[in-house]
Amino acid sequence: MSDIPLLAGFGAALLLVCEFLALAGMGDLKRMLFWSTLAEAGWVVLGVGLGTAIGETGAWMHLALQVVMRALVVLAAMEIVRANRSSRLSDLVGSVDRAPFASLMFGFGLFSVMGLSPFKGSFSKFVVLYAAIETGHWELAVVGTIASIVAAVYSITTIQRVCFERMSHGILADRPIPFFAIRPGQWPLVALALATIALSLDPEPVLALAGRLAGLGEGGVPQFETAWAPEVLVPYVGGFVLFAFGRFSARLRDAGAVALALATLGLVIAGARSGDLGSLFAVLFAAIGLMVTIYSVRYMAHSHAQNRYWFFLFLMLGSLIGVATVEHLGSFYLFWELMTWTSYLLVVHEQTPAALAAGRKYFLTCAGGAYVMHFGILLLHAHLGTFEVSEIAARAGDLPASVAVVVVATFLVGFIAKAGLFPLHGWLPDAHPAAPSSISGPMSGILTKAGIFGILKLLFVVFGAATLSRMGSAGGLSLPGIALIGLGGATFLLGEIAALRQDDLKRLLAYSTLAQIGEIAMMIGIGTEAALAGGLMHVVVHAAMKTLLFFAAGALIMRAGGRRLSDLAGLGRAMPFTSACFGIGLLAIMGVPPFGGFVAKFLMIWAAVGAGRIDVAAVILAGSVIGAIYYARVLRVVFFGVRRREAVAEAPLSMRLALGVLAAFVVGVGLWPAPLLDQVALIAGALTDQAGSAALPALRLDWSLAAAIALGGSVIVYLAGRGAPRRAGVLAALVVAAALAGVILEADRYDPASFAFALLISGVGVVNLVFSIGYMAHGHAQNRFFALFVAMIGGLLGAVAARDLFGFFAFWEIMSSWTLYLVIIHEESEDALREGTKYFVFNFAGASLLFLGVAILAVGAGTLDFAELPEATAAMDPAWLAAAMGLIFIGLLAKAAQLPLRIDWQMHPAPAPTPVSGYISAVLLKVGPWGILHFAVLLGGAAAMARLAAFLPWWMPAPLTMVGTVAAITMLVAGAQALVQTGIKRLLIWSTVSQLAYVLLGLAIATDIGVAGGLFHFFNHMLLKNTLFLAAGCIMAQGHVTSLDELGGLGRRMPMTFACFLIAGLSLAGIPPLAGFASKWLIYRAAFESGHWAFALAALMSSLFTLAAVLKFAHAAFMGPASPKAERMHEAPAVMLVPMALLVAVSLVVGALPGLALVPIARIEAALGLPAIVATWAGGLPGAGGWNPLVLTILLGMSGAVAALYPLLSGSRKVATRVHACGVGDIAPARMRVPASGLYETPERLIRTALLSAPETDEHSHA
Known part of the structure; x- marks a missing residue:
């Protein structure tokens, strides 16, 4: 400090001390104004004390401006104090009611003192700070920056108490301030206000006069501002016009607002340049601004202070466009401060205590960050002599490394504060809920993106990779990149976990925004062309998704009258269009197809893996699972909750129009992402100076x-x-x-x-x-x-x-995420909703593992195309191939419900309508075994398996051996569990898990007979298990029956259903000559021949479990005396019987002629490059020891026909006989029936003990 001029040091000390005294004394308005005025004198002394012409120019300019602006503040304060008869700040609450014009002038003046006003504001403090930095006195500039932050604290607190807080917070009852009802004694305030406006709009005359007084030559003061572009001026000036319109006609104002927003968007699009970062953000800001305008026409129709709302909305829009398009850092900072100020006034628009508290936090965080950034801007100019971005970019490499680090750090503080990244995120979850929903949407959608834009422009346009690398690097990343990955990851996880705990819908969405911003920050931190493209894609899509969600939430809240999820229960039925758009937004932000969020998510994961940051990809996917939990909860409550309040109407037309456009965009980008992908690819290439070096994958369906x-x-x-x-x-x-x-x-x-x-x-x-x-x-x-x-x-x-990995995974998600979830919970019972949500989350988690595996495979192979994968994977690093195959197989095994990848203790019978349960078990779950076969071949078949076996540690078995082991254990456990069930669908679902294990076991054995057996059982189980479920459906459709203990004697009432069930069940158990025996026989034989005796024994034992379970079902449901519920049942209609009979007929034909299935299977094996079995259309089972079931089938068929015809031909009559009861005649028939829970009591106790399984207590839902 020894080289600091004494007078400058005194001025800095006076400034800082007085600002802190003003902060301490802000409880009394007079005391605060005294100390803050003295602090302004400190700025003057500091400028003069620096001893430079620029410093003195800033000092005299500041003095002139403060004389006018302070006079306005003091005169207005005097009137306010007189009106309240007190200067205590606590007594000034409600001044806006008692002295409205004086309060308006006070707020305007105090904001102007801070350099903020709708008329741009002054920059005299900037000149003084610049002079301090230029002379090398960074310490003085730091003091000035700290003082500005302190002044912001007490200024915004005072403004809120005097100008915004009201004695009564009934929002709709608030009176607008009568701006033009001015008393004669208030004309001095008017004169000072007009002078303040003039000085703010054009400070050049004062600056020139101050320069002459200081002896400053031409060009001595940097040009702090440039001319405004039309796309900025139109909305900014238009805001004033709308304010004037609104004084006379609300309808004219609203129509003008829509026209103004359209004109703004048109101007921005006309001036946009392809591949330009600023143009992308400007178009995004203008487009969302148009949606906000359309939505607000009706949303704000009954709000207070509508003119004020429209005024600041368009000032904010113009400022945002200015931030995106200007190429001069001085003007950039001006627009940045205007954006913060105008958005603050929109956050506090409702003037509730919560809104004011949130607005204060928002303003102080962002304004404080801006002051710190301003220090960096001035430091940059002091070293390079320019504010022009292009010139700075060309000469950034000339900066000393220490200066570059300080500049980057100060800029990042300002941008991180606006983006809401940890640790400067605290404002976001408070401000979003407090603001009107019409503002919450753009705050989340585009205001936070202004911070992202700033980070991108700073790191990749102003500085570039070469300059950043001089600041230090690790692991191929610059220090700013490492910081962004760390802060982004922390923000992402904090947001997801905090959102999980919320019950307030807007607060939940706000925390979700934190998470999404964290994702984007991590992509920027990685910094590759692909990562930046993914981040930019997510910027655009997230802006639309989150604006859509907040708009829909606003409509729902407006009708429900509350923000808690319980308040919104069941509104999906009452507001179908709004809720449909809301549902699209929820699914899109979860990252499921065919919505835009999925494409952005896929690109980000692919880019992270491609950069070697599998940890980032894993974090994003783990957080996405958390997000799926709370989004599914919101979906469940809004669409399927019970509405306990009065009926409500749909949202107004203008609100629905905005929702519809945003929803259409989100769907459109998901279906046709190429146009947006092309743009972000061009921009990412330009930012990294590597255009086209890492071509983005062709992400199209x-x-x-x-x-x-x-x-x-x-x-x-x-x-x-x-x-x-x-x-x-x-x-x-x-x-x-x-x-x-x-x-x-x-x-x-x-x-x-x-x-x-x-x-x-x-x-x-x-x-x-x-x-x-x-x-x-x-x-x-x-x-x-x-x-x-x-x-x-x-x-x-x-x-x-699918022909590529992207298409495969996209359609996989369509199949296994939202469509499956919504059809499972169709009955909308509490059990269905609970268990369906659980199943959705489980599927989402399994798909996330599959997703990561697909990304690793795509990056390692260098292609998404299935046709290129076999050759590409042959040259893959074995470690990458093992990781990809392991994750893919785990995801596929999870879909096939195999242990230990399934949470079996949560697996309960399906809540879905039984035809869907049958389809899930018979068909949909087969995609797991099919996928394993498909990918095993794509990844190189036997050669790839051999490579992996050689690569794996000695203690780890080969991949297919691991699959076979999992399948063998699963078929035993699931088969035993099926045996002990009494729930109708629970028994069948456990049986499904067991039978899927047979399919996987056959494929894992990988011999010609084994694969043939697996595929044959794949086909058989599809027919047989579907028949069993449809038979159960014939029963369950006639009444609420969930347990076998409730049934009995249905065989005589539903003979066709019984026949279909019994044939399918015995076939599934492997009873010859039915089809199930043929496929199981091949699996047994393959296991024994390949030396896997343990697998064979497991398969044989599980077949016994299956037979016992089938007989248990048949005995309990169809045999014995009829139960009370069965007495009311009858045979199903033809529309239900014919499908069952068709499935059974096909099964019987294939059982008699297995060649009908085995010949196509042999062709499949040959086409896949596998050893193929020898089979003929009319032949029996292949290989030595194979047998032909046709003869036995014919003999059994003839015997059955004779048995069926004998009673008819012999003329014998049916005779009913009593059950032999050893002479006891007073036992009721119902007591003589053995229920399902009474069968296999000893084996059941043994199985439950071995599996640590509790007895059934009730019927729940599907897993």
């Missing part, structure tokens, strides 16, 4: 004809089926039948295995949809049910037909 028909048809089913349930069912069946035709027409698109699977997906889908027409005859919302069922099938068809 390659629609198969079948998937397009099914997913497009699902929309038709929903719309055409409204009010016509049967028509919805028929249309659904016809759509999937058309999808089946699409599969056949595009046969060349598929490999043989996928073609066969696609045929089965659509064929069985038609069967189940026809069955559903009868099953759902008395159900609710049938058009929704059938539409979602068809959409789920469409997702499955798309996954099977």
